[in-house]
Amino acid sequence: MKRFKGLAVPYFVWLILLVVVPTITMIVLTFLQSNGTNLDGAYWSLDSYRRLADPSILKALWNSLVIAFWTVLFCFLLGYPVAYFLSFSTHIKNKQLFLLLLILPMWCNSMLRIVSWLRFFSTDWLSPLNLVGTNGAVIFVTVTTYLPFMVFPIFTVLEKMDRSLIEASSDLGVPAWKTFLKITFPLSLEGVSSGVIMVFLPAATGFAISETIGQGKVRLMGNLIQAVFEKNNYNFGSLLSLLTSIVILLLVGAVAGIREMHKRRKVHHVNA
Amino acid sequence: MAHKILELRNIRKAYGDNVILDHFNLSVNENEFVTFLGPSGCGKTTILRIIGGFETMQEGKLLLDGVEMQNLPAHKRPINTVFQRYALFPNMNIYDNIAFGLRNNIYSNVYDIGTMNLMAEHGFEEEDIDALAKILSRIEKSKDVKAYVLNKFETESAYAKAEKRLKELRHHDGFKKYRDFKSEIADLFQSLSLPLPDAFQPDDSFKTVEKTILAALAQTDVYYQMMSKIKGRHFTEDVIHGEVLKALKLVNLEGYEDRDITSLSGGQMQRVAIARAIVNKPRILLLDEPLSALDLKLRKSMRLELREMQRRLGITFIFVTHDQEEAMVMSDTVVVMNGGKIQQMGRPEDIYNTPVNRFVATFIGEANLFRGVYSAPRRLQAMGHEFKISATDYRPGEEVNVIVEKSCFDIGLPELSRLQGTVKAVHFNENKYELEVEVDGTTIAVESDDKYQVGAVIGLSIAPGNIYCESKQEDKAKLLANYEGANILAGTYLGNQKILLLGKVFKTYLTTFIPGEVVDAVIRPEDFDLVFDEPEKAFLHGVVTKSVFSGVSFHLWVNVDGNILQVEDYQNAEVGQEIGLKIDSYEIHLMKVGDEEQPPEIRKVREEGRKMEQEEIHEAL
Structure with a gap:
């Protein structure tokens, strides 16, 4: 393995230049008051931290998490059955084709798709429903955008699953629905948690959908950060970005932690 | 008369035109250890899966205690299976795996x-x-x-x-x-x-x-x-707790309840799989090549253990294997299968001693052997022709040994057949004629009902299901990996299923060698049986030169006519003591040896074979 160590160098350079340095820059910026990234006349200040007390920030953070939560939930409810039937169907000969159909919309620019939805919601039939600017519409469009991110990891895990386990369960006299609950589903949780993370991250941090579909009425963390940066306030913008990252890291860490715990769990109902 | 627990009547199973099983009839007695033995693709696993309820069939009946059960789904049959790769649930520990059936089966007892x-x-x-x-x-x-x-x-x-x-x-x-x-x-x-x-x-x-x-x-x-x-x-x-502990005790895994599946060795997983099945007290236990994933040493001890377990439990075992040694050692009844049909059924010794047809003899004995290349899925390139075959488990381009039994050739008009040959000799043998037919320079043994004149040109064709392939790649490395610490002895294949080894002539079940070919015989130390009484009358005898106790058994070094043999046994023999050694013929395994150690005529034959093979490959491409 040692011989190939050199091959990792480009990535580490990349990592340092584009992740580590910017992160440190951002941390430094939060303690400054400056004119954008121009450090002339910049001075140390905790102003940015004081501004965190603004209730609108907490509300935007909460909004982001709520929207992401519902998106994840709907993606799971819609995506799991798709992945399941695609993987277990004996009739579908060409699974790859179906997977292709699933990601086909992604070949089209996402902004274009979002704007299309906006136009669609504003048509004569749908405009009386006043969908534009509601949380529901934002969640709907987010779900359509990120659904493949839920389907794929679940599908992959289900495909890898040893089918003889299901036969074994059936052999032991367990009906199909119970087999699903006790064997198939628990074994697919790894894919589910990957899917959850992969959908949650962009759903919680994105701003394009809420900006376009929300029409300024749905304010998420992403929108807030964008607005602050547009005003050339890099100090407060950096702080909000870091804050969002930390909250999401904690949540993702929690999901990963649950997954890990689930792996190590020793079920014991024995009362010896 | 013993009670018939299971009857299979006229079972037919086909995928499209590919007939897997045809008119399959069998009855199994209670408490019997039955083994289905046959090459891959012979339908043995299919029949097991039909009994287990994992495969449907087009025709036929399955009777359990005389009652039809072919329409019952797998989960309603009082039959449990030990799967080839065990199929243990990785999300549960051993206890929960074994308890799974009792907890979740609505028909559990x-x-x-x-x-x-x-x-x-x-x-x-x-x-x-x-x-x-x-x-x-x-x-x-x-x-x-x-x-x-x-x-x-x-x-x-x-x-x-x-x-x-x-x-x-x-x-x-x-x-x-x-x-x-x-x-x-x-x-x-x-x-x-x-x-x-x-x-x-x-x-x-x-x-x-x-x-x-x-x-x-x-x-x-x-x-x-x-x-x-x-x-x-x-x-x-x-109740479940009591039953699980009993099952664990039965498979010698007491105290392993809390272990994770992933922490187990192959042998232990095997035992858990058996415990998980028998805890449900099935009437019949199906075992689908359960030993094939184990190394040879473990496989051998598991054989005896399974046999003993079957006797203790009094459950009918139906075991599937392609390993004839396994079948011979464990079973009450061996069912030799090929091409979806039962070739022979009987006690192991009867099958070994009096095979009823050529396939059985091949599978335990002798038939036509060719070299071939698996050229494309279900296609075999051999003797300069392409054949359809039913086997699918090879990679295209893989070299295979091709075995066709004498009786599997269909003789027809030369212009309508795949192969054309000239009859070189005709022998009359047990109501049949045995022909020696020369096809493109290769002599093939063919069995026929009709007599043909020497010199006649006949056509030969072979049904896809009658061509049995065997991968050549697995030969040496695989064998040696399984035979760590074995005796490797130089010997000579004499032909006619005999080998010369240590100055004595031994029988062997192997036929894939040329008479006169130098071979390596591999014998594992534990396969020898010691003879203490009148050692000089035993087939081999020698003097013990060294003895080491390994904690379980004794490791002996025995000098037989100048060759030191490693022998392992539970009994000790003193250094200097004269002892006799016995070995069953099926425990002598033979390996091919490189050209440099072969006598010149064998080298020549081999070279020709290789040349032909090259040409065949060339033609195939």
Whole structure:
């Protein structure tokens, strides 16, 4: 393995230049008051931290998490059955084709798709429903955008699953629905948690959908950060970005932690 | 006559035009160890999966104890399977794996077992327990068993009767004090044929009397005690706990309950898979090549263990393998299969000694052997022609040994057949003619009903299912990996299933060598049997030069005519002692040896073979 160590160098350079340095820059910026990234006349200040007390920030953070939560939930409810039937169907000969159909919309620019939805919601039939600017519409469009991110990891895990386990369960006299609950589903949780993370991250941090579909009425963390940066306030913008990252890291860490715990769990109902 | 537990009648299974099983008939006796033996693609696993309920069939019947069961789904059959790769549930530990069937099967016999245990604990006669067990075994669902048992116990229970009567009395207006309903209580106890308690005061309230009577009955009424246990929350888990521990003990894995599946070795996983199956007390246990994933040493000890387990459990075992040694060692009955048909069925020794047809002889013996290349899926390139075959488990381009039994050739007009050849010799043998046919320079042995003249040109074709392929790649490295620490002895293949080894002639089951070819014979130390009485009369004898105790067995170095053999046994022999050695012919494994050690004529034959092969490959491409 040692011989190939050199091959990792480009990535580490990349990592340092584009992740580590910017992160440190951002941390430094939060303690400054400056004119954008121009450090002339910049001075140390905790102003940015004081501004965190603004209730609108907490509300935007909460909004982001709520929207992401519902998106994840709907993606799971819609995506799991798709992945399941695609993987277990004996009739579908060409699974790859179906997977292709699933990601086909992604070949089209996402902004274009979002704007299309906006136009669609504003048509004569749908405009009386006043969908534009509601949380529901934002969640709907987010779900359509990120659904493949839920389907794929679940599908992959289900495909890898040893089918003889299901036969074994059936052999032991367990009906199909119970087999699903006790064997198939628990074994697919790894894919589910990957899917959850992969959908949650962009759903919680994105701003394009809420900006376009929300029409300024749905304010998420992403929108807030964008607005602050547009005003050339890099100090407060950096702080909000870091804050969002930390909250999401904690949540993702929690999901990963649950997954890990689930792996190590020793079920014991024995009362010896 | 033994009881027929399973009957397969006229089973037919085909995928499109590809017939896997045709007119398959078989009956299996209770407590029998039956082995299906045959090459891959012979239909042995399919028949096992049909019995298990994982495959459907186009025609035929499956009878269990004379009752048709082909329409029952897998989960309703009293049959369990040990899967080839064990199929243990990775999300559970060993305990939960084994308990899985008992916990989740709606037909599980947890309540049957629990009731029997309870009755035994409470001192019931064995006859009564058996009588109830018989009735319960006819009830399908376990919740119905529970309901039946509770109902049955309730009709017997003095407590339940008293409770019911007291309830009736409570609603009677006049009965406030004991003196008001004294005679009713007396009647109740008479009907229960229990002595009347006279500890009550005339002024005792109804509630006091009721409470005292019920408390006293709860103490003495076994039916009440059993009922409350069966109704208890932990009843099924307690029963399951007992059963799981018993199963673990049976497979020698006591104390492993909490282990993760991933922490187990192959042999241990195997045992867990067996425990998981037998804990459900199946009538029949199906084993789908369960030993093939183990290394040879473990495989060998598991054979004996499985055999012994089958005897102890008294369950019918149906075992599938392609390893004839395995079949020979373990089974009561061996069913040799090929092309979806039973070739021969009988006791192992009968099959070994008197194979009824050429396939059986090949599979244990002798037939035509060619070299070939698996050129594309279901296509075989051999003898300069392309053949359709049924085997699918090779990579395109993989070199294979091709075996075709003599009787599998269809003789026809040369222009309509794949192969054309000239008859070189004709022998009459057991109502059949054996022809030697020369096809493109290769001589093929063909069996025929009709006589042909020497020099006649005939056409030969072979049905896809009659071509048996064997990968060549697995030869040496695989064999040696399994035979760590084995004796490797130089020998010469004499032809006619005989080899010259250590100056003696041994029988062998292998035929894929050229007479005169130098081979390496591989014999594992534990395969030798020691002969202490009159060692000089044993087939091999020698002097022990060294003896080491490994903690389990003795490792001996035996000098046989100047060759040092490694021998392992549970008995010790002193250094300097003369001992005899025996070895079964099927335990001598032969390996190909490189050209440089071969005599010149063998080298020549081999070179020609290779050249032809190259040309064939060239043509195939």
